[in-house]
Amino acid sequence: MRFFGILLIFFLSASFAQELNCRVIVNAQQVQTTERAIFTEMETEFAQFLNTTKWTNDEFEEEEVINCNLVITISEMPSIGVFKASVQVLSSRPVYGTGYESVIMNFADRDWNFEYVQSQPLRFNENTFTSNITSMLAYYAYMIIGFDYDTFSELGGTPHFQNAFKIVNNAQQTNYSGWQQFNSVRNRYWLVENVQNPQLEPIRQALYTYHRQGLDIMLEDREQAEKNILDALSKVQRANRARPRSILTIAFMDSKSGELIQIFSESSLATRRQAYNLLSNIDPARTDDYKALIE
Template identity: 40%
Template sequence: MYKLVVLFLFCGLGLSAQELNCSVIINAEQTGQSNLQVFRTLKTELTEFMNNTTWTNLNFKQQERIDCSLVILVSNIDSDSFTASIQVQSSRPVYNSTYSTPIFNFNDKQFSFRYTEFQPLNYNPNTFDSNLISVLAFYAYTIIGLDAGSYELNGGEPYFEEAKQIVNTAQQQVSDGWSAQSGTQSRFRLNQDLLSPNFREFSDVLYAYHRNGLDYMADNPREAKQGIAVSLELFNQMYLNRPNNFLSRVFFDTKADEIAKMFSSGPQVNISNLVSMLNKVAPTKSSSWQQIKL
């Protein structure tokens, strides 16, 4: 089951549609060649690739697509070789509200690719066609997996497995970002940790924070906030198992501002231990935690 809140919408009542509603921004100012036509073509082709590829066998209506964005900062171009970074973001609606909550916010600095204007971009899960296609497909499945996991406990695992297949295929061709030697904040590490039994608490938090917390905020904000506070306590166990782990950083890079705003206004709940725990597990976000009123 997927997206329990809107499950009835996925019963095959309409034609199959793609999963993502992705916007793409190409920033090439650092190259001094930002007016090149190739960047405009690249933006168009990447947008079509992300939004028109069928990533799963689920049926999505247009309004049910996952909102996400890619911001690609190109720092150098040499013929058909591009050096860049890519900021990946996604969000999902909160039940019975007009609010969209951020699910993923990740800056990948290990992103280089070859691209010739108008080259076809097609994803084949069984082959490595280019680093550009592999990176985009990897993030498509990661976005879908995190979105699914926010609706159903461990709901993202099949999509993280798809992303793992991309990792395994890509690392046979290139290493930057795809291998264990790529550092502690790579695509390899992100996927490995999302599937690791050592970080099962992350799946618990992802689900409980959204389904047992935010999705009930409109009905009972006090209980919803208390449920979110309880879910965040699970990061303490992750910290005890591995301090400063990557998934905690990814989560709080995405959620720190939301958490601070949530607990600095509205009905007061018992969070006597929350701030000290947050400062311990996510010390780089201390300026956000200072906003929380005890």
């Protein structure tokens, strides 16, 4: 079961029969146009597509719906109806017995081009590429659900990651960037490749250990929860040694670095040192931040 909480990042609260409660924000401040209504329509239509599509065969209770945000920053409109944008994807899951939600997915998609005109219907077919809008939205719907399921059962997100990979395959023959392995090492292709890569499977196992065996038992047994979270970090470290600085490792640490500092700031000195050693090894770019644990 997923337990409802209040996310530290603002999410709209609503009741949905489907899997997602996704808030879409379109930031088009960089675009010079007098036709601003199109951006408001994008927010409404994209959110409706995400929140009303049935993405799984599972039945969701109202309190189990997955909270998420898509922040779309449009940088250019090269011609009427053509847009260049980046997308920040955020999702969270509640922590048992608390009013806190922990960020699971924090991913920056820096290369999304699409065409959109007002009153355009959004069509999606899982077996073929129909548009770069619905393919991108459906891809992140499946990735969000996959990561969420991984936190409640070990490797539970596998079928949803497989659906995301199918979308990537369908997009291979298009000219849109972000879907091919040669465009970048940090794109949609590599994120879904990583979650299916056996070398990086320990990170997915860590998601379960960290959340279900760590955060969810923190109130009843803090000492055991800390041990399990350290074990989760050891799994991430093992994967990072096999594939240094993979996009999946980066995404994990982008989601968890601040939370981990907060968790271990109240631990014993020995535990804080152990956490520091793991964190600075996995995520050396934030070593100065992690030093707060041992100072």
